[in-house]
Amino acid sequence: MLLGRFQPFHYGHTKVVDWAYDRYESIIILIGSPRESYTYENPFTGGERYLMIQNTLRDMGYPNFAIVPVPDIHRYGVYASHVADITPPFDVVLTNKDLIKLIFEKEGYMVESPPLFNLDTLSGTEVRHRIATNGDWQSLVPDTVASVIDDVDGVQRLHKLYEIKD
Amino acid sequence: MLLGRFQPFHYGHTKVVDWAYDRYESIIILIGSPRESYTYENPFTGGERYLMIQNTLRDMGYPNFAIVPVPDIHRYGVYASHVADITPPFDVVLTNKDLIKLIFEKEGYMVESPPLFNLDTLSGTEVRHRIATNGDWQSLVPDTVASVIDDVDGVQRLHKLYEIKD
Amino acid sequence: MLLGRFQPFHYGHTKVVDWAYDRYESIIILIGSPRESYTYENPFTGGERYLMIQNTLRDMGYPNFAIVPVPDIHRYGVYASHVADITPPFDVVLTNKDLIKLIFEKEGYMVESPPLFNLDTLSGTEVRHRIATNGDWQSLVPDTVASVIDDVDGVQRLHKLYEIKD
Amino acid sequence: MLLGRFQPFHYGHTKVVDWAYDRYESIIILIGSPRESYTYENPFTGGERYLMIQNTLRDMGYPNFAIVPVPDIHRYGVYASHVADITPPFDVVLTNKDLIKLIFEKEGYMVESPPLFNLDTLSGTEVRHRIATNGDWQSLVPDTVASVIDDVDGVQRLHKLYEIKD
Amino acid sequence: MLLGRFQPFHYGHTKVVDWAYDRYESIIILIGSPRESYTYENPFTGGERYLMIQNTLRDMGYPNFAIVPVPDIHRYGVYASHVADITPPFDVVLTNKDLIKLIFEKEGYMVESPPLFNLDTLSGTEVRHRIATNGDWQSLVPDTVASVIDDVDGVQRLHKLYEIKD
Amino acid sequence: MLLGRFQPFHYGHTKVVDWAYDRYESIIILIGSPRESYTYENPFTGGERYLMIQNTLRDMGYPNFAIVPVPDIHRYGVYASHVADITPPFDVVLTNKDLIKLIFEKEGYMVESPPLFNLDTLSGTEVRHRIATNGDWQSLVPDTVASVIDDVDGVQRLHKLYEIKD
Numbered sequence: 002m003l004l005g006r007f008q009p010f011h012y013g014h015t016k017v018v019d020w021a022y023d024r025y026e027s028i029i030i031l032i033g034s035p036r037e038s039y040t041y042e043n044p045f046t047g048g049e050r051y052l053m054i055q056n057t058l059r060d061m062g063y064p065n066f067a068i069v070p071v072p073d074i075h076r077y078g079v080y081a082s083h084v085a086d087i088t089p090p091f092d093v094v095l096t097n098k099d100l101i102k103l104i105f106e107k108e109g110y111m112v113e114s115p116p117l118f119n120l121d122t123l124s125g126t127e128v129r130h131r132i133a134t135n136g137d138w139q140s141l142v143p144d145t146v147a148s149v150i151d152d153v154d155g156v157q158r159l160h161k162l163y164e165i166k167d
Numbered sequence: 168m169l170l171g172r173f174q175p176f177h178y179g180h181t182k183v184v185d186w187a188y189d190r191y192e193s194i195i196i197l198i199g200s201p202r203e204s205y206t207y208e209n210p211f212t213g214g215e216r217y218l219m220i221q222n223t224l225r226d227m228g229y230p231n232f233a234i235v236p237v238p239d240i241h242r243y244g245v246y247a248s249h250v251a252d253i254t255p256p257f258d259v260v261l262t263n264k265d266l267i268k269l270i271f272e273k274e275g276y277m278v279e280s281p282p283l284f285n286l287d288t289l290s291g292t293e294v295r296h297r298i299a300t301n302g303d304w305q306s307l308v309p310d311t312v313a314s315v316i317d318d319v320d321g322v323q324r325l326h327k328l329y330e331i332k333d
Numbered sequence: 334m335l336l337g338r339f340q341p342f343h344y345g346h347t348k349v350v351d352w353a354y355d356r357y358e359s360i361i362i363l364i365g366s367p368r369e370s371y372t373y374e375n376p377f378t379g380g381e382r383y384l385m386i387q388n389t390l391r392d393m394g395y396p397n398f399a400i401v402p403v404p405d406i407h408r409y410g411v412y413a414s415h416v417a418d419i420t421p422p423f424d425v426v427l428t429n430k431d432l433i434k435l436i437f438e439k440e441g442y443m444v445e446s447p448p449l450f451n452l453d454t455l456s457g458t459e460v461r462h463r464i465a466t467n468g469d470w471q472s473l474v475p476d477t478v479a480s481v482i483d484d485v486d487g488v489q490r491l492h493k494l495y496e497i498k499d
Numbered sequence: 500m501l502l503g504r505f506q507p508f509h510y511g512h513t514k515v516v517d518w519a520y521d522r523y524e525s526i527i528i529l530i531g532s533p534r535e536s537y538t539y540e541n542p543f544t545g546g547e548r549y550l551m552i553q554n555t556l557r558d559m560g561y562p563n564f565a566i567v568p569v570p571d572i573h574r575y576g577v578y579a580s581h582v583a584d585i586t587p588p589f590d591v592v593l594t595n596k597d598l599i600k601l602i603f604e605k606e607g608y609m610v611e612s613p614p615l616f617n618l619d620t621l622s623g624t625e626v627r628h629r630i631a632t633n634g635d636w637q638s639l640v641p642d643t644v645a646s647v648i649d650d651v652d653g654v655q656r657l658h659k660l661y662e663i664k665d
Numbered sequence: 666m667l668l669g670r671f672q673p674f675h676y677g678h679t680k681v682v683d684w685a686y687d688r689y690e691s692i693i694i695l696i697g698s699p700r701e702s703y704t705y706e707n708p709f710t711g712g713e714r715y716l717m718i719q720n721t722l723r724d725m726g727y728p729n730f731a732i733v734p735v736p737d738i739h740r741y742g743v744y745a746s747h748v749a750d751i752t753p754p755f756d757v758v759l760t761n762k763d764l765i766k767l768i769f770e771k772e773g774y775m776v777e778s779p780p781l782f783n784l785d786t787l788s789g790t791e792v793r794h795r796i797a798t799n800g801d802w803q804s805l806v807p808d809t810v811a812s813v814i815d816d817v818d819g820v821q822r823l824h825k826l827y828e829i830k831d
Numbered sequence: 832m833l834l835g836r837f838q839p840f841h842y843g844h845t846k847v848v849d850w851a852y853d854r855y856e857s858i859i860i861l862i863g864s865p866r867e868s869y870t871y872e873n874p875f876t877g878g879e880r881y882l883m884i885q886n887t888l889r890d891m892g893y894p895n896f897a898i899v900p901v902p903d904i905h906r907y908g909v910y911a912s913h914v915a916d917i918t919p920p921f922d923v924v925l926t927n928k929d930l931i932k933l934i935f936e937k938e939g940y941m942v943e944s945p946p947l948f949n950l951d952t953l954s955g956t957e958v959r960h961r962i963a964t965n966g967d968w969q970s971l972v973p974d975t976v977a978s979v980i981d982d983v984d985g986v987q988r989l990h991k992l993y994e995i996k997d
Contacts, residue, residue, distance in 0.1 A: 035253050039907035039934055046908045048235075052255040055233055064230075067221055069214075070253055072238060077537035078544045082414030087201050087236055089218040099663045103656070104537055158933070165929045205409035205436055212410045243703035244710045248912030265829045269822070270703055324435070331431045367585050371741035371768055378742045380567075384587040387565055396562070399553055401546075402585055404570060419533050419568055421550040490767065497763045575869035576876045580746030597995045601988070602869055699917050712899075716919040719897055728894070731885055733878075734917055736902060751865050751900055753882040 002091035004031040004071070004084075004101060006125065008043050009150060010053040011142045013123030015061065017115045021095055027065035029091050030054055031084065035070035041162040044129065049153055056145040081108040132156055133163035168250075168257035170197040170237070170267060172291065174209050175316060176219040177308045179289030181227065183281045187261055193231035195257050196220055197250065201236035207328040210295065215319055222311040247274040298322055299329035334423040336363040336403070336416075336433060338457065340375050341482060342385040343474045345455030347393065349447045353427055359397035361423050362386055363416065367402035373494040376461065381485055388477040413440040464488055465495035500589035502529040502569070502582075502599060504623065506541050507648060508551040509640045511621030513559065515613045519593055525563035527589050528552055529582065533568035539660040542627065547651055554643040579606040630654055631661035666755035668695040668735070668748075668765060670789065672707050673814060674717040675806045677787030679725065681779045685759055691729035693755050694718055695748065699734035705826040708793065713817055720809040745772040796820055797827035832921035834861040834901070834914075834931060836955065838873050839980060840883040841972045843953030845891065847945045851925055857895035859921050860884055861914065865900035871992040874959065879983055886975040911938040962986055963993035 003021060007014060021028050032054070035047025045053075047070045058066050069088045074080060081104055094105045094112045102112045121127070123141060131138035132155065139147050150156065169187060173180060173196075187194050198220070201213025211219075213236045224232050235254045240246065247270055260271045260278045268278045287293070289307060297304035298321065305313050316322065335353060339346060353360050364386070367379025377385075379402045390398050401420045406412060413436055426437045426444045434444045453459070455473060463470035464487065471479050482488065501519060505512060519526050530552070533545025543551075545568045556564050567586045572578060579602055592603045592610045600610045619625070621639060629636035630653065637645050648654065667685065671678060685692050696718070699711025709717075711734045722730050733752045738744065745768055758769045758776045766776045785791070787805060795802035796819065803811050814820065833851060837844060851858050862884070865877025875883075877900045888896050899918045904910060911934055924935045924942045932942045951957070953971060961968035962985065969977050980986065 036906045036908070038252070039930065047253040048251065048255050051233060051235065051253075055255065059230070064225070067217060067234070069217065069236065076418065076534045078418035078534070079411060079414045082411045085214065086204070086408065086410035087213040087217075089214050089221065099659055100537065103659055161929050161933055202408045202410070205432065242700045242916065244700070244916035245909060245912045248909045252906065252908035265825055266703065269825055327431055327435055368740045368742070370584070371764065379585040380583065380587050383565060383567065383585075387587065391562070396557070399549060399566070401549065402567065417546065418536070419545040419549075421546050421553065493763050493767055574750065574866045576750035576866070577743060577746045580743045584740065584742035597991055598869065601991055702916070711917040712915065712919050715897060715899065715917075719919065723894070728889070731881060732897070733881065734899065749878065750868070751877040751881075753878050753885065 002029045002031065002084075002088070002093065003095045004033055006033045006037075006043065007050045007054060008125045009045055009128060009142060009155075010050065010057060010146050011123060011125065011128050013118050013120070014054075015057065015143060016118040016123075017095065018058065018061065018063070020115050022063055025093065027067075028063075028095075029067045029069060029088055030058075031088065032068065032070040034073050036072060039158070039162065041129065041133070041159070041166040044159055044162055045150075045153070045155065049149060049155075053146045053149045056149065057143045060143065060145050077104050081105050081110065129159060132159040168195045168197060168254070168259065169261045170199055170250075172199045172203075172209065173216045173220060174291045175211055175294060175308060175321075176216065176223060176312050177289060177291065177294050179284050179286070180220075181223060181309060182284040182289075183261065184224065184227065184229070186281050188229055191259065193233075194229075194261075195233045195235060195254055196224075197254065198234065198236040200239050202238060205324070205328065207295065207299070207325070207332040210325055210328055211316075211319070211321065215315060215321075219312045219315045222315065223309045226309065226311050243270050247271050247276065295325060298325040334361045334363060334416075334420070334425065335427045336365055338365045338369075338375065339382045339386060340457045341377055341460060341474060341487075342382065342389060342478050343455060343457065343460050345450050345452070346386075347389060347475060348450040348455075349427065350390065350393065350395070352447050354395055357425065359399075360395075360427075361399045361401060361420055362390075363420065364400065364402040366405050368404060371490070371494065373461065373465070373491075373498040376491055376494055377482075377485075377487065381481060381487075385478045385481045388481065389475045392475065392477050409436050413437050413442065461491060464491040500527045500529060500582075500586070500591065501593045502531055504531045504535075504541065505548045505552060506623045507543055507626060507640060507653075508548065508555060508644050509621060509623065509626050511616050511618070512552075513555065513641060514616040514621075515593065516556065516559065516561070518613050520561055523591065525565075526561075526593075527565045527567060527586055528556075529586065530566065530568040532571050534570060537656070537660065539627065539631070539657070539664040542657055542660055543648075543651070543653065547647060547653075551644045551647045554647065555641045558641065558643050575602050579603050579608065627657060630657040666693045666695060666748075666752070666757065667759045668697055670697045670701075670707065671714045671718060672789045673709055673792060673806060673819075674714065674721060674810050675787060675789065675792050677782050677784070678718075679721065679807060680782040680787075681759065682722065682725065682727070684779050686727055689757065691731075692727075692759075693731045693733060693752055694722075695752065696732065696734040698737050700736060703822070703826065705793065705797070705823070705830040708823055708826055709814075709817070709819065713813060713819075717810045717813045720813065721807045724807065724809050741768050745769050745774065793823060796823040832859045832861060832914075832918070832923065833925045834863055836863045836867075836873065837880045837884060838955045839875055839958060839972060839985075840880065840887060840976050841953060841955065841958050843948050843950070844884075845887065845973060846948040846953075847925065848888065848891065848893070850945050852893055855923065857897075858893075858925075859897045859899060859918055860888075861918065862898065862900040864903050866902060869988070869992065871959065871963070871989070871996040874989055874992055875980075875983070875985065879979060879985075883976045883979045886979065887973045890973065890975050907934050911935050911940065959989060962989040 032047055032050050037043035038046040051068055054068050067089050071084055074083050094110050095115050096102055097114050106112050128138050128141050198213055198216050200209060203209035204212040217234055220234050233255050237250055240249050260276050261281050262268055263280050272278055294304050294307050364379055364382050366375060369375035370378040383400055386400050399421050403416055406415050426442050427447050428434055429446050438444055460470050460473050530545055530548050532541060535541035536544040549566055552566050565587050569582055572581050592608050593613050594600055595612050604610050626636050626639050696711055696714050698707060701707035702710040715732055718732050731753050735748055738747050758774050759779050760766055761778050770776055792802050792805050862877055862880050864873060867873035868876040881898055884898050897919050901914055904913050924940050925945050926932055927944050936942050958968050958971050
């Protein structure tokens with residue numbers, strides 16, 4: 002199980018997916034904050050992010066994955082149970098976030114930390130910044146993600162949200 | 168796009184899926200009321216139903232599908248927009264429910280009605296009743312669904328919920 | 334841990350409390366549906382029920398108890414975790430309700446069933462009916478509960494709610 | 500009535516409790532934000548804080564108190580009514596927070612300000628900081644609170660949350 | 666202050682409005698359950714009902730009125746405070762519903778009961794039934810309400826919802 | 832349609848209203864965040880703001896307006912549908928906020944930008960600051976708004992909220 006906001010899904014995420022499939026037969030990808038959209042920090046809707054991930058994993062040739070949007074409940078004490086209720090069962094949580102680690106470990110889940118891949122460029126923050134400022138963002142995301150972003154006028158959306166933010 | 172509660176996923180649903188793939192290249196299956204569980208009407212969690220559907224469609228050999236749990240919002244006037252926000256884009260809504268038809272048509276979606284397949288035996292109500300009363304339910308659901316139900320002690324759960332209901 | 338709606342707290346409940354203190358050193362009483370009030374089925378507010386229970390247990394001489402209102406979340410799959418998050422820790426769940434039993438057992442809690450005490454007269458339904466129809470309800474509840482009901486004009490409230498219901 | 504988040508309950512709070520029992524026969528302690536936990540500002544669950552307060556007041560020998568978790572509703576205009584609905588009745592609100600004072604006074608409640616006791620050391624902020632940085636926090640909280648914090652691995656939790664925060 | 670669901674606004678309501686303006690200078694009309702729509706019991710959206718009421722009161726020549734949608738909160742103990750928070754101030758509550766009377770009187774509001782006008786035909790239930798079954802519904806509602814219903818295809822909507830209900 | 836928080840309604844808003852009536856026959860004013868109150872940023876309740884706007888538009892002599900409080904839903908992807916559900920129908924959205932523009936344009940609404948009128952003094956921020964610091968705020972708001980503020984002790988409220996903020 003792999004949890005993220007995926008704003009957007011980029012090559013840092015695909016590297017973690019590759020790393021995970023080296024170890025496990027199937028993975029579950031949870032989309033956090035699926036109802037957040039049209040802000041600079043969370044520009045893409047849950048549906049758009051679902052499509053980015055699904056198309057990319059198909060292109061990568063991985064058949065056994067589940068994608069599940071997980072609405073925020075703003076209660077860390079109950080979050081692990083909330084996740085378990087709406088997703089297929091999972092054995093291992095893959096995360097580098099200490100908070101996620103903490104709240105799943107307290108419920109008895111095994112947690113593993115994938116290695117970090119070039120965090121300075123391969124981060125959602127960097128990708129969003131490049132989209133908003135006409136930088137080279139296409140090299141940071143899979144082609145199918147770039148297609149989704151183009152289809153939903155994502156570049157123009159980021160430009161506007163960048164202005165609003167200031 | 169195909170919306171249901173899938174309590175549980177049964178051969179009536181697989182027939183609609185076959186029918187849909189005859190017409191369309193990919194389908195999106197929405198799990199309604201994913202947070203309802205442990206009642207006689209809604210015995211299985213959203214996560215359990217996700218697993219039933221995913222395993223079955225893989226066994227059927229269909230590669231292009233998305234499964235999205237759609238939490239209830241109890242506002243029909245906004246429901247179509249809520250769905251569009253959290254699912255990948257879709258062109259056609261497949262439903263036999265007049266209310267679903269009404270609220271998606273008012274937003275401009277095309278709606279089609281799949282044929283009905285043996286509704287007297289192929290219904291969630293009938294499947295749940297047979298599980299709860301030791302009838303032959305296995306013949307109404309795909310093997311992989313029967314496996315999921317067994318794995319989560321679903322038969323015993325239905326027996327208990329059936330008693331509570333009375 | 335003992336869970337109920339306590340509309341109102343009556344001698345059936347005090348008997349269970351006595352039975353529980355024979356076995357355990359301290360108990361936690363959870364008030365279910367604390368935000369429901371001013372209906373015939375749920376006439377008293379969460380605060381009024383808290384007061385009934387607290388005053389009665391003090392009169393009974395039991396020092397070690399906690400009373401915790403537990404708001405409804407309408408998700409049985411997550412309910413046990415929700416309870417654990419907002420109450421002090423507990424080891425045993427005391428309940429005769431099969432559903433409560435089911436959803437706490439699935440999380441690994443020990444569940445015990447207290448004996449049933451005169452359910453035909455010692456039930457919230459019967460007490461409410463007697464209050465609403467000028468029957469002898471005072472003999473079914475502790476004096477301190479009767480005082481709380483009088484202080485909040487509970488008899489008049491039940492009379493009105495009984496009329497509304499019809 | 501005394502309202503706080505009690506993250507954690509410390510000697511500043513016990514001094515206010517002593518001060519209050521000098522003036523009133525019984526007090527109601529409201530736990531604010533009971534669903535917040537596992538953040539650096541709100542490390543302890545509502546249930547853990549309930550236990551801290553209950554154990555401490557018993558040790559202090561005060562019999563007449565009620566502890567009520569009050570979920571956030573994020574509507575100050577309705578907050579006083581929300582509190583009144585789920586707690587036993589109260590006559591006086593004890594607070595030093597001007598906002599709480601304002602919103603209860605507008606509903607006609609009497610509000611009194613307890614004296615402030617060494618706010619620079621006796622504050623939740625200071626206690627949390629000392630726990631997180633291996634300072635002497637034990638001298639700022641009652642023994643029974645220290646026990647609860649130890650039992651739930653609170654020191655380790657604060658260490659982790661402190662790192663996450665940075 | 667006058668509270669109703671107004672599904673739809675009909676001549677029974679206009680008679681109460683006339684009666685109210687004989688006694689008071691201005692009125693506030695609260696639309697209850699504004700988010701309910703597309704069900705047989707609540708066919709019209711909050712926005713559609715707002716328009717019906719506004720257009721009718723203008724046609725009736727009454728200038729001093731406010732219309733406020735009041736979302737359900739499902740807590741009668743807090744409902745009066747919820748209403749007071751989102752509406753302009755009011756002195757008198759006009760209602761024939763005992764429950765509304767009860768929950769506003771407990772907060773100190775004056776409540777008056779308008780006379781009942783031909784409840785057997787002038788009721789929302791009757792109007793909806795006539796629309797759904799091609800009866801003479803036009804004589805039960807103001808012309809401007811009939812116009813709104815026509816503009817939103819309300820007759821066809823009621824027909825469909827009537828079928829779904831069966 | 833014109834959307835704002837109106838904390839409070841001031842001459843900047845009345846200028847936009849005049850500008851709008853030059854172009855359109857009727858306007859709908861949406862009160863955003865109607866449940867926010869008693870904070871320095873949002874001092875007035877939804878009901879108080881409704882009254883300010885209603886009284887002012889009557890004084891200005893505009894008969895055809897609707898005022899609708901629109902509760903926050905914190906989902907920009909669904910916000911336009913949420914608004915459409917609870918307000919009378921509208922053709923044009925008048926706004927200078929890029930985000931509002933973006934989320935209504937994506938649903939196909941026409942959006943126009945009214946001219947900006949002296950934003951440095953005619954802003955809610957400036958009006959609140961002057962009220963809180965005994966500046967000349969009366970010249971920035973219509974007399975009827977000043978009356979409402981006086982009636983609800985708004986000056987004293989702002990003074991207190993200003994202190995709390997610091």
